[in-house]
Amino acid sequence: MTVMRTAFLMFAVPVLLLAAALPVRALDWPVQKRIIIGTFGQDRGNRFLDGLDIGGGEQEVRAVLPGELAFRYDENEDYTSMPRGLGSFIVLQHDGRIETIAGTLKKGSLGPLKTKYAAGDVLGTSGDTGYSDGTHVHFSLYDEETASFLNPLSLLPQVASTQQPVIKRVLVSIGDTTVTLENGAKVPHGRAEVIAEAYDFRQDVKFLWPLGLYGVRMSLDGKEVSRILFDSLQEADGRLSLGSGKLPLGSVYTTEGLLRCGTVELRAGSSHLILSVRDYYGSETTKEFSFTVRE
Amino acid sequence: MKNRRPASVFFTAVLLIVLYFALFPYPLGKELVAKPSWAVDIATTSSNSAAGDLPGSGDEGISPFQLGDLFGYVGPEGKLVHVGQRLFQTALSQTGYINYTRVGTDWIMRDPHGARLLAFSGFGYPLLSPDGRRVLVVSPDSTGLREVDGNGDTAWSRDFPATMTSVSLQGDFLLVGLLNGSLQLLGRNGRPIFQAPPSPSRIPVIYGCAVTNDGAFIASVSGLEPQVLTVLGRNGLSYTGALREILSTDYRREVRVGFSPDSRCLYYEDGRGVGLVEPSSGRTSSLSFSGKLAGCAFLKIGGLAAFAGRDGGRVDLRVVSPFVATFSSETFTAGDFFLGTIGGQLLLGLDGRLLRVDIKAL
Numbered sequence: 264m265t266v267m268r269t270a271f272l273m274f275a276v277p278v279l280l281l282a283a284a285l286p287v288r289a290l291d292w293p294v295q296k297r298i299i300i301g302t303f304g305q306d307r308g309n310r311f312l313d314g315l316d317i318g319g320g321e322q323e324v325r326a327v328l329p330g331e332l333a334f335r336y337d338e339n340e341d342y343t344s345m346p347r348g349l350g351s352f353i354v355l356q357h358d359g360r361i362e363t364i365a366g367t368l369k370k371g372s373l374g375p376l377k378t379k380y381a382a383g384d385v386l387g388t389s390g391d392t393g394y395s396d397g398t399h400v401h402f403s404l405y406d407e408e409t410a411s412f413l414n415p416l417s418l419l420p421q422v423a424s425t426q427q428p429v430i431k432r433v434l435v436s437i438g439d440t441t442v443t444l445e446n447g448a449k450v451p452h453g454r455a456e457v458i459a460e461a462y463d464f465r466q467d468v469k470f471l472w473p474l475g476l477y478g479v480r481m482s483l484d485g486k487e488v489s490r491i492l493f494d495s496l497q498e499a500d501g502r503l504s505l506g507s508g509k510l511p512l513g514s515v516y517t518t519e520g521l522l523r524c525g526t527v528e529l530r531a532g533s534s535h536l537i538l539s540v541r542d543y544y545g546s547e548t549t550k551e552f553s554f555t556v557r558e
Numbered sequence: 559m560k561n562r563r564p565a566s567v568f569f570t571a572v573l574l575i576v577l578y579f580a581l582f583p584y585p586l587g588k589e590l591v592a593k594p595s596w597a598v599d600i601a602t603t604s605s606n607s608a609a610g611d612l613p614g615s616g617d618e619g620i621s622p623f624q625l626g627d628l629f630g631y632v633g634p635e636g637k638l639v640h641v642g643q644r645l646f647q648t649a650l651s652q653t654g655y656i657n658y659t660r661v662g663t664d665w666i667m668r669d670p671h672g673a674r675l676l677a678f679s680g681f682g683y684p685l686l687s688p689d690g691r692r693v694l695v696v697s698p699d700s701t702g703l704r705e706v707d708g709n710g711d712t713a714w715s716r717d718f719p720a721t722m723t724s725v726s727l728q729g730d731f732l733l734v735g736l737l738n739g740s741l742q743l744l745g746r747n748g749r750p751i752f753q754a755p756p757s758p759s760r761i762p763v764i765y766g767c768a769v770t771n772d773g774a775f776i777a778s779v780s781g782l783e784p785q786v787l788t789v790l791g792r793n794g795l796s797y798t799g800a801l802r803e804i805l806s807t808d809y810r811r812e813v814r815v816g817f818s819p820d821s822r823c824l825y826y827e828d829g830r831g832v833g834l835v836e837p838s839s840g841r842t843s844s845l846s847f848s849g850k851l852a853g854c855a856f857l858k859i860g861g862l863a864a865f866a867g868r869d870g871g872r873v874d875l876r877v878v879s880p881f882v883a884t885f886s887s888e889t890f891t892a893g894d895f896f897l898g899t900i901g902g903q904l905l906l907g908l909d910g911r912l913l914r915v916d917i918k919a920l
Contacts, residue, residue, distance in 0.1 A: 309697075310681070310697055310702060331761065331782075333737070333761050333810065334723060334765075334810055334812075335810055342811070342812055342813070342850070343812055344724050344767075344812060345685055346683030347696075348683060348697065348699060348700055349699065354721075354737060356761050362737065376810070378810065393660075394660070403721075405737070405738075407720075410720065498717050501717055501748075502716075502717050
């Protein structure tokens with residue numbers, strides 16, 4: 264418990280400090296239509312998504328803060344020594360050693376070379392260059408000081424949410440046995456991993472387009488046992504890892520893309536597990552399970 | 559009598575000199591002559607076709623080319639081995655290619671004749687070493703690399719602390735330049751060999767990097783205010799500064815930086831054309847032309863090199879003996895342009911045509 268709290272503080276505090284250091288009120292969305300189609304920390308097959316994918320069709324992408332051009336690449340126009348999944352992109356450096364990256368911009372929309380940008384200046388048009396199969400902008404926020412990608416949604420003005428995140432099912436895995444957790448269930452004792460199918464919804468479509476979550480909290484018998492925040496990614500031992508807890512992809516997601524919520528020690532008797540998931544808009548969904556742990 | 563002696567001495571001296579040059583002729587310097595060897599039209603060759611020999615036969619001396627949307631391989635006598643239409647991009651090497659779509663997860667590496675060499679899967683885009691012996695995959699967000707083994711499985715993978723801006727893959731060495739200004743040199747198995755911290759520039763981005771085939775030197779163009787060319791030489795287990803030059807440039811895009819195959823010459827975009835450095839001695843030189851550096855090729859004759867600058871449709875080609883003299887300057891007008899080598903000689907691609915130019919000393 265103490266370790267988890269310390270770990271949480273270790274990565275929450277730097278994000279809060281950064282938020283305090285940045286002219287947050289001046290930081291605005293890079294696009295007008297704020298349709299999020301990919302969230303920070305989402306499982307992208309073999310890696311975490313290091314930014315935000317924002318849909319909404321072709322629209323102007325703007326600087327979120329005043330900044331200076333640090334790097335730009337226009338697909339099939341500029342020289343490159345490597346294939347670039349970011350497509351046409353622009354990197355701006357801002358005060359406080361913060362960089363913003365706007366990628367998958369429409370080819371040729373970067374305009375003539377310009378070195379200084381005011382907040383709100385047009386960087387380009389959202390497009391489908393790079394490793395992209397639909398028009399969107401890939402937006403990342405990088406903090407040079409901590410060498411971390413930060414969740415842009417932690418720092419951008421909040422958008423309204425119309426749907427609660429979902430906990431579709433919760434599984435308890437003990438050794439080779441996996442049990443679906445329900446009220447009144449009987450589960451074996453021992454060290455168990457709690458796995459959940461939980462996600463948020465893309466807000467603008469009727470069909471299911473699952474998005475990642477912002478936070479996961481789990482408690483057992485009144486004690487908080489784990490907490491995951493999708494706030495920052497940083498390299499550790501050659502892997503991009505989540506938060507200061509340095510959780511690699513395999514510690515956060517199963518190969519099927521389910522969320523690894525944490526491990527608990529199940530002792531014989533009655534137990535009560537509470538799982539809460541929070542989306543980026545502040546909406547929270549909680550599920551509680553009262554179950555019996557067998558001898 | 560007094561007047562005859564000097565005259566006989568004079569004539570004898572002239573005779574001896576003539577005799578000397580007749581018996582021991584002084585070799586005059588040879589003149590370099592450029593002569594077109596052949597030209598072949600690739601635009602009319604049907605796409606994705608093998609026009610040459612069977613797989614594996616006669617691959618000696620063939621060269622890859624990429625001209626506009628077409629790519630392929632051509633033999634030293636001008637015989638097209640393969641011509642293909644680029645899908646989204648093509649990873650091209652001496653011994654194989656991968657022609658891939660914009661969003662794919664399954665790739666096939668084929669030999670110069672189009673025969674399948676290797677199949678593998680993943681997310682991102684493939685990257686081949688110039689000799690084709692190493693196959694890497696760059697992650698979609700450009701923060702990670704993965705090397706694929708001969709079975710298509712992952713040999714190693716690595717994420718970097720910031721977005722990659724430049725990569726150099728030569729022999730057993732892989733040099734990665736990052737947006738945060740650091741350089742990471744990795745060995746054959748992805749093991750970190752050396753890491754250079756960011757330069758003290760105001761904005762320390764790596765704009766270009768290169769490693770020699772033997773790993774003896776690494777170089778980078780990095781930073782803004784100032785923009786700096788740094789060359790480091792291997793010194794035991796580490797690398798130490800061989801040269802640091804403040805540049806007058808203000809590039810905010812990737813710039814071309816590379817070494818000659820024999821590691822004797824480093825070239826980089828210097829704002830006016832191309833800058834040249836001999837890493838071992840620190841000797842420098844430069845060539846000026848308009849536009850961006852569009853290609854370079856090191857020939858196997860007299861240490862010559864060819865550099866091309868491109869400004870819109872105008873292509874300036876210079877064939878030089880680095881640090882010594884410019885041998886030839888030509889200007890072309892071309893929509894599509896390619897510069898490479900074939901049989902150690904010059905291979906040019908101009909608007910659907912490939913042209914071999916042989917440079918000989920006569």
